Amino acid sequence: MIPLALLIALAQLGWLLSDRGGAVWIGFPIDDAWIHLDYVRGLLRDGLPTYNPGVPEAGFSSPLWLFAVMPFHLAGEALGLPPAVGVKFASWLFGLLTALSLGTLAGRLSGSKWAARLTAALPLLHPDFTFSMLSGMEVTLAAWLVMLTLSASQDERVGRCGFYAALAMLARPEAAMVPLLLAPFILIAAPRGEGGKRLVALFAPSLLLGLGWIGYTLWATGYPLPSTFLIKSSPWISLGERAGDLLLYWRVLLPRDGLDVLISSTLLFAVGMTAxxxxxxxxTTGAMLIVLLGSVVATGLTRSLSLGYYVERYFHPFIPLALLFVGIGGWAAARAVASRIDNRPLRHTVAVLVALIALAPRLPDWWLTARLYQDYCLHTHWLHALLAQRLAERAPADAVIAVEGAGAMRYFADRPIIDLVGLNDHRLVRATRSPAGLTGLSDLPATHAPEHAMKVLCAMRERGASLAAVPDEWGPTLLRGFKMQRMDIAHVDHWAIAGYSGPRTVSVFTLAARPELAAACAHSAAAEASEKRIDAKSD
Structure with missing residues (x-):
């Protein structure tokens, strides 16, 4: 199991090292990875997860990742490496641990060491999971903990299962579904009179850690959930509205390069389930299947796959579980083909070859994903990191910067930041949150939601915003309250990060509040206070 998976993982790491000095080496594929480093730096500086110095926030939904990645970040700094390198190594390492844990579970369930070896290699051959392994994001940590949770459930070590499940929830909140979906099977398998104790052992760690996390977010922001979840999720989307996305969810989970590979992977999934x-x-089979399908559907009810990797990553922790069935199915099919051969060594050789042909995604898809990863890193570096570094050199030391992309800008510019989207600024959550789950004023034009725009403009005025680093589509909204003059610009012709390819421009503007903004803000504040009094009386 170990040699094949390790060789593939080392090849991935070699590909990363081959780009030393390029954007793949020094940058992240999405700006959110820089946000995690902002909070890691806050932990080291203030002893709390602060975004701006001294201001606790909850702009992250993976508190465990902050602590997991901290030693890798510090080690990278000590070695003089770019900040992204240590973090990417951490996500790569947890991806490798996920693959090895998956192989161990496959070997135990199938009774075959060959099935274990091949199944362990599948996540490392899956283009999307490989993307996550090198993303510097928490996906692989969550995937590893889900694997440990399922392995512990098979050992009937319910206390350990509950502990891993609680950690998985702190790595990605979508993993909170795992113990809920496992509970009926653990209860059925419990000896008479032991069911209650086992349920307590299963849920107690998640309840304790979950209440601690909720307590922190309430204390820091006044909300029971992280700002990032409140802004990004869409809890009002019905299952019927999401039915059309079910095939898309499936395409995220399984290796695919066109419909033929998707169909073959689905058939192998069915063969593995039967085996x-x-x-x-x-x-056991039902528990694995229900955890997989239930977690994916629950995640899909609050997410949309229209934003590429930016949203697809929320599904990626469950890719290895889907590959558990595919790997065992591939080995079962290979054994069936090779069973007609009398010579045992030849039979094993043929079985391995058939399994590899059946299971491995096609190279064009893998190389396409590698190219997409490079584009993501380049675009994030150009539009966020490089722009922030230039701004750090040119901006006054007392500048306050209003931004849409709040990760690299905070890390490199090292100035107070106003996150206009509200992900890292709980005071703006109500201003940018909408019932449709839209994020940011770029999704809420002033003509459609003037009250949202006014709250953001008034917050910028109140906190003395002197610069803005925003995509150009924000211009009409900001011009309502500020005189603006462009001082820097970053542009890419084909921006792939949001799931589509098109031009993207981010500009840095100097800001000067318009005289009439003060009166407009006073009027807005009076109207909001009046609404609160009316609501209080009606209650």
Whole structure:
């Protein structure tokens, strides 16, 4: 199991090292990875996860990742490496641990060391999971903890299962579904009179850690959930509205390069499910299947796949679980083909070859993903990191910067930041949150939501925003309250990060509040206070 998976993982790391000095080496594929480093730096500086110095925030939904990545970040700094390198190594390492844990579980369930070896290699051959392994994001940590949770459930070590499940929830909140979906199967398998104790052991760690996390977010922001979840999620989307996305969810989970590979992977999934059912029974097979499907559907109810990797990553922690069925199915199919051969060594060789042909995604898809990863890193570097570095050199020391992309700008510019989207500024959550789950004023034009725009403009005025680093589509909204003059610009012709390819321009503007903004803000504040009094009386 270890040699094949390790060789593939080392090849991935070699590809990363081959770009030393380029954007793949020094940058992240999305700006959110820089946000995590902003909070890591806040932990080291203030002893709390602060975004701006001294101001606790909850602009992250993976508190465990902050602590997990901190030693890698510090080690990278000590070695003089770019900030992204240590973090990418951490996500790569947790991806490798995920693959090895998956192989161990596959070997135990199938009873075959060859099935274990091949299944362990699948996440490392899956283009999307490979993307996550080198993303510097928390996806692989969550995936590893989900694997540990499922392995512990098979050992009937319910206390350990609950502990891993709680950690997985702190790595990605979508993993909170895992113990809920496992609970019926653990209860069925419990000896008479032990069911209650096992449920307590399963849920107690998640309840304790979850309440601690909720307590922190309430204390820091006044909301029971992280700002990032409140802004990004769309909890009002119905299952019926999401039905059309079910095939898209499936395409995220399984290796694919066109419909033919998707169909073959789905068939192998079905073969693996049948093989597991025959070997270990319906309870184990059903538990794995329900955890997979339930977690993916629950995640899909609050997410949209229209934004490329930016949103697809929320589904990626469950890719290895889907590949568990595919890997065992591939090995079962290979054994069936090779069973006609009498020579044992030849039979094993043929089985391995058939399994590799059946399971490995096609190279064009892998190389396409590698190119897409490079584009993501380049675009994030040009539009966020390089612009922030130039701004750090040119901006006054007392500048306050209003931004849409709040990660690299905070890390490199090292000035107070107003996050206009509200992800890292709980005071703006109500201004940017909408029932449709839209994020930012770029999704809420002033003509459609003037009250949202006014709250943001007044917050900028109140906090003395003197610069803005925003995409150009924000211009009409900001011009309502400020005189603006462009001082820097960053542009890419084909911006792929949001799931589509098109031009993207981010500009830095100097800001001067218009005289009439003060009166407009006073009027807005009076109207809001009046609404609160009316609401209080009606209650």
């Amino acid at each position: 597991l059912w025959r070997r270990v029974g319906w309870q």
